[in-house]
Amino acid sequence: xxxxxxxxxxxxxxxxxxxxxxxxxxxxxxxxxxxxxxxxxxxxxxxxxxxxxxxxxxxxxxxxxxxxxxxxxxxxxxxxxxxxxxxxxxxxxxxxxxxxxxxxxxxxxxxxxxxxxxxxxxxxxxxxxxxxxxxxxxxxxxxxxxxxxxxxxxxxxxx
Amino acid sequence: xxxxxxxxxxxxxxxxxxxxxxxxxxxxxxxxxxxxxxxxxxxxxxxxxxxxxxxxxxxxxxxxxxxxxxxxxxxxxxxxxxxxxxxxxxxxxxxxxxxxxxxxxxxxxxxxxxxxxxxxxxxxxxxxxxxxxxxxxxxxxxxxxxxxxxxxxxxxxxxxxxxxxxxxxxxxxxxxxxxxxxxxxxxxxxxxxxxxxxxxxxxxxxxxxxxxxxxxxxxxxxxxxxxxxxxxxxxxxxxxxxxxxxxxxxxxxxxxxxxxxxxxxxxxxxxxxxxxxxxxxxxxxxxxxxxxxxxxxxxxxxxxxxxxxxxxxxxxxxxxxxxxxxxxxxxxxxxxxxxxxxxxxxxxxxxxxxxxxxxxxxxxxxxxxxxxxxxxxxxxxxxxxxxxxxxxxxxxxxxxxxxxxxxxxxxxxxxxxxxxxxxxxxxxxxxxxxxxxxxxxxxxxxxxxxxxxxxxxxxxxxxxxxxxxxxxxxxxxxxxxxxxxxxxxxxxxxxxxxxxxxxxxxxxxxxxxxxxxxxxxxxxxxxxxxxxxxxxxxxxxxxxxxxxxxxxxxxxxxxxxxxxxxxxxxxxxxxxxxxxxxxx
Numbered sequence: 096x097x098x099x100x101x102x103x104x105x106x107x108x109x110x111x112x113x114x115x116x117x118x119x120x121x122x123x124x125x126x127x128x129x130x131x132x133x134x135x136x137x138x139x140x141x142x143x144x145x146x147x148x149x150x151x152x153x154x155x156x157x158x159x160x161x162x163x164x165x166x167x168x169x170x171x172x173x174x175x176x177x178x179x180x181x182x183x184x185x186x187x188x189x190x191x192x193x194x195x196x197x198x199x200x201x202x203x204x205x206x207x208x209x210x211x212x213x214x215x216x217x218x219x220x221x222x223x224x225x226x227x228x229x230x231x232x233x234x235x236x237x238x239x240x241x242x243x244x245x246x247x248x249x250x251x252x253x254x
Numbered sequence: 255x256x257x258x259x260x261x262x263x264x265x266x267x268x269x270x271x272x273x274x275x276x277x278x279x280x281x282x283x284x285x286x287x288x289x290x291x292x293x294x295x296x297x298x299x300x301x302x303x304x305x306x307x308x309x310x311x312x313x314x315x316x317x318x319x320x321x322x323x324x325x326x327x328x329x330x331x332x333x334x335x336x337x338x339x340x341x342x343x344x345x346x347x348x349x350x351x352x353x354x355x356x357x358x359x360x361x362x363x364x365x366x367x368x369x370x371x372x373x374x375x376x377x378x379x380x381x382x383x384x385x386x387x388x389x390x391x392x393x394x395x396x397x398x399x400x401x402x403x404x405x406x407x408x409x410x411x412x413x414x415x416x417x418x419x420x421x422x423x424x425x426x427x428x429x430x431x432x433x434x435x436x437x438x439x440x441x442x443x444x445x446x447x448x449x450x451x452x453x454x455x456x457x458x459x460x461x462x463x464x465x466x467x468x469x470x471x472x473x474x475x476x477x478x479x480x481x482x483x484x485x486x487x488x489x490x491x492x493x494x495x496x497x498x499x500x501x502x503x504x505x506x507x508x509x510x511x512x513x514x515x516x517x518x519x520x521x522x523x524x525x526x527x528x529x530x531x532x533x534x535x536x537x538x539x540x541x542x543x544x545x546x547x548x549x550x551x552x553x554x555x556x557x558x559x560x561x562x563x564x565x566x567x568x569x570x571x572x573x574x575x576x577x578x579x580x581x582x583x584x585x586x587x588x589x590x591x592x593x594x595x596x597x598x599x600x601x602x603x604x605x606x607x608x609x610x611x612x613x614x615x616x617x618x619x620x621x622x623x624x625x626x627x628x629x630x631x632x633x634x635x636x637x638x639x640x641x642x643x644x645x646x647x648x649x650x651x652x653x654x655x656x657x658x659x660x661x662x663x664x665x666x667x668x669x670x671x672x673x674x675x676x677x678x679x680x681x682x683x684x685x686x687x688x689x690x691x692x693x694x695x696x697x698x699x700x701x702x703x704x705x706x707x708x709x710x711x712x713x714x715x716x717x718x719x720x721x722x723x724x725x726x727x728x729x730x731x732x733x734x735x736x737x738x739x740x741x742x743x744x745x746x747x748x749x750x751x752x753x754x755x756x757x758x759x760x761x762x763x764x765x766x767x768x769x770x771x772x773x774x775x776x777x778x779x780x781x782x783x784x785x786x787x788x789x790x791x792x793x794x795x796x797x798x799x800x801x802x803x804x805x806x807x808x809x810x811x812x813x814x815x816x817x818x819x820x821x822x823x824x825x826x827x828x829x830x831x832x833x834x835x836x837x838x
Binding site: 126151184190193198215218235237239 | 294296297298300329331333383385417418447449450455460497499502504506538540541542543544545546547549596598633730732734735736737738763765766769795797798799800801802835836837838
């Protein structure tokens with residue numbers, strides 16, 4: 096039992112570390128060009144939403160589809176941009192582009208094929224979205240349930 | 255265990271005090287224009303705890319002596335400019351969850367590494383994960399839900415002279431439990447993205463090619479029974495691949511070859527004479543545009559079992575059951591998931607196919623040298639305003655997959671086989687399905703599935719032939735744009751094994767943070783009275799920020815539990831499960 100108690104002490108101490116800074120990690124875009132997460136998305140006071148997804152992850156696709164329905168309105172009203180980060184590994188990465196062909200999403204898509212960024216943010220499950228303003232992580236969405244895009248809107252609006 | 259944990263805890267607390275100290279000093283220095291960079295500390299915690307209980311209604315349920323078991327992971331990293339160092343401490347107390355690799359035992363350091371990275375170079379010492387191409391000759395990865403951690407411990411250098419090419423060279427031994435196996439692995443991989451050189455992007459085309467090599471050296475000293483083996487201590491594996499895309503069409507091909515290597519017999523032992531080379535070919539192509547997609551995958555694998563330790567370790571559990579490290583997917587150097595549709599219905603996940611890349615001779619009837627087959631996946635969206643589309647559109651998904659043993663002649667004693675490249679042997683598995691998704695309006699979303707499965711347990715680990723038809727219907731009712739109720743009914747008619755099932759689930763989403771569910775699958779059609787049970791489960795999940803806590807109370811059906819096409823066998827049990835994860 097003792098180890099478990101210690102373990103929960105550890106967990107509670109994680110709160111003091113809760114990270115708020117974006118890691119300086121470079122991943123690739125769809126044309127293999129490197130993009131640094133920290134420096135490429137640094138426009139002052141603009142809100143960036145980094146949404147982690149994969150071709151095989153049904154709730155991820157549902158989330159991105161749902162946001163797509165409102166994306167025009169949101170980006171007109173708010174100074175925001177969504178970046179869809181595919182965590183597909185080399186097994187499914189070749190399905191990313193065909194899938195995007197079909198989806199016609201307005202998002203910039205980046206490939207985190209070695210899951211470097213995913214690991215640096217300690218993401219266990221996707222969908223997972225982080226809301227960033229001035230290079231600081233302001234909000235995290237761990238998972239997606241239907242309708243959560245409205246909460247995302249409120250969060251962006253509140254920043 | 256306390257030996258390791260206490261220092262770790264104090265280290266953690268010390269670090270946290272340091273961090274506070276830093277915060278203070280940063281505040282003090284605010285007058286200075288230059289803010290000092292202290293690096294970044296980050297990581298995550300995951301904990302999966304289970305309390306197993308006696309259950310008079312579930313005869314075959316296992317109740318271990320240690321009823322409270324847990325798998326815990328603490329992943330902590332520190333990054334300073336181009337340098338990153340990290341550890342993963344794992345704690346399996348008191349013992350790992352049922353049917354995890356017995357080598358995951360106690361609390362210890364699972365992973366440690368130091369990494370240097372600049373624009374062109376990335377050098378890692380310690381543990382690292384890696385995959386070459388499809389993973390047919392190397393896949394070192396982690397999946398905690400499946401109890402897999404096949405990280406290599408050694409060194410790796412990645413060099414990218416520009417963003418259109420990348421080279422990787424590595425050496426390591428593969429992790430097994432908290433140690434490593436005796437096989438030395440060394441590999442090389444090269445990837446070239448040619449589109450920019452050939453001006454293909456302008457023509458809406460893309461082309462990349464790749465090549466890999468992996469060598470595995472394992473001394474014969476471990477196998478005293480080998481006198482004059484027909485294979486070498488060093489086994490070489492090669493892979494060639496190409497990826498091409500033109501507008502909405504795409505195609506990729508990968509070919510792999512493995513030199514002659516010993517094959518274990520039914521007692522899991524190597525012999526001088528049973529040795530064969532292996533090969534695998536994958537061909538995938540398709541077309542996709544808005545509202546329409548078709549994807550075809552064909553794959554043939556022959557004797558592609560590739561292990562960092564040729565003979566598996568064997569274990570006996572507290573119930574006296576025998577198992578080997580292969581049962582826990584331990585010491586696998588390569589790995590490929592099954593190319594079949596991943597269903598989300600409960601009943602469609604009872605008979606799940608796993609890719610058969612090994613050669614396995616179990617008895618004079620059951621002899622396998624690999625698999626051959628394919629999958630066709632089709633998607634179509636009836637547009638809004640059409641007859642089938644209605645007001646909001648209708649989505650249709652069709653999937654057709656068939657997998658067979660390799661055709662040819664097999665002899666059991668002495669073990670030998672001679673297989674053909676084309677054609678198909680005995681059928682392992684097929685799955686034909688249609689899925690329809692329909693949004694009626696903003697409040698009602700409907701779904702329907704029909705699945706036909708063929709699963710030959712005689713060839714796939716024991717049992718009889720199963721033919722099953724499954725129908726599921728689901729509906730989601732949205733009260734508001736946050737609150738919703740989902741319910742699903744499932745019915746399976748099966749011939750063979752445990753026969754007919756019925757299932758249902760209800761899920762209620764209060765908001766984006768909290769959801770609860772209840773589900774039951776009932777094996778009412780079984781011939782055996784003790785199998786006619788309800789597997790009832792109730793639970794929920796709460797998420798806030800990076801934190802997620804999930805609770806489940808109920809019965810675990812014995813069988814395969816799968817993540818992304820890879821499965822783990824779990825025994826029947828009853829109890830309470832708590833999952834927790836967060837990031838920092």
